[in-house]
Amino acid sequence: MKTSGTELKVRPWLVIAGIMAVMVFLLHRQERIWWCACGELYPWAGDIWSAHNSQHWLDPYSFTHVLHGVLFCGLLAWLLPRLSGSWRLTLSIALEAVWEVLENSPLIIQRYREATIGLGYEGDSIANSLADILCCTLGFLLARRLGFRWSALLFVVTELVLLVWVRDNLTLNILMLLCPIEAIKAWQMAASHQLAALCFAPLAPIFLL
Numbered sequence: 335m336k337t338s339g340t341e342l343k344v345r346p347w348l349v350i351a352g353i354m355a356v357m358v359f360l361l362h363r364q365e366r367i368w369w370c371a372c373g374e375l376y377p378w379a380g381d382i383w384s385a386h387n388s389q390h391w392l393d394p395y396s397f398t399h400v401l402h403g404v405l406f407c408g409l410l411a412w413l414l415p416r417l418s419g420s421w422r423l424t425l426s427i428a429l430e431a432v433w434e435v436l437e438n439s440p441l442i443i444q445r446y447r448e449a450t451i452g453l454g455y456e457g458d459s460i461a462n463s464l465a466d467i468l469c470c471t472l473g474f475l476l477a478r479r480l481g482f483r484w485s486a487l488l489f490v491v492t493e494l495v496l497l498v499w500v501r502d503n504l505t506l507n508i509l510m511l512l513c514p515i516e517a518i519k520a521w522q523m524a525a526s527h528q529l530a531a532l533c534f535a536p537l538a539p540i541f542l543l
Contacts, residue, residue: 346418347420353427353431354431364438370385370389382395382500387455388455388459390461391462391465394502397469398504399469401489402433402469403475404473404485407485419478427471430467437458438457443456443457449511450511451502501525
């Protein structure tokens with residue numbers, strides 16, 4: 335029996351819903367909290383040094399998850415050019431969901447505490463992980479629309495803005511997680527993070543557009 339065009343279009347979204355459900359289940363099993371323990375419904379937490387970081391919907395690191403989507407879009411288009419865009423998006427979300435589960439494992443949390451500036455990192459809230467998936471999706475869709483050159487520019491500009499803003503970005507995050515450099519960590523720790531958060535937090539909605 336042939337599969338209808340409608341079924342073919344719906345399948346990726348059903349798989350995505352399943353991926354999200356499994357991710358939430360696994361995060362819950364890891365004893366991740368649903369929302370920040372403070373109980374305040376802030377959609378944005380701009381200070382990466384506070385206990386609110388990674389506990390609300392969005393924070394400066396949300397932009398690195400947008401860049402995940404940009405990278406996944408380019409890599410999957412190169413590796414799997416015959417695969418439809420909806421299925422490449424599904425794979426991107428699957429990869430991001432796997433990372434969210436790994437990132438919140440005791441091993442990775444401890445690694446963040448030891449090797450990066452995330453000294454007090456205790457993992458993400460489930461709401462924050464869901465928002466990270468949405469940010470990755472946004473990055474993927476932006477990259478598909480912008481094409482390679484503009485996507486590359488978006489990547490570089492975002493990395494530079496984060497570097498100036500919070501002295502951290504996707505590149506440094508990966509570097510410090512895999513091969514920490516004490517000089518970089520010392521430079522990051524010296525940041526006047528409270529001033530940076532106050533100055534740049536109002537700009538967050540602009541970069542999310």
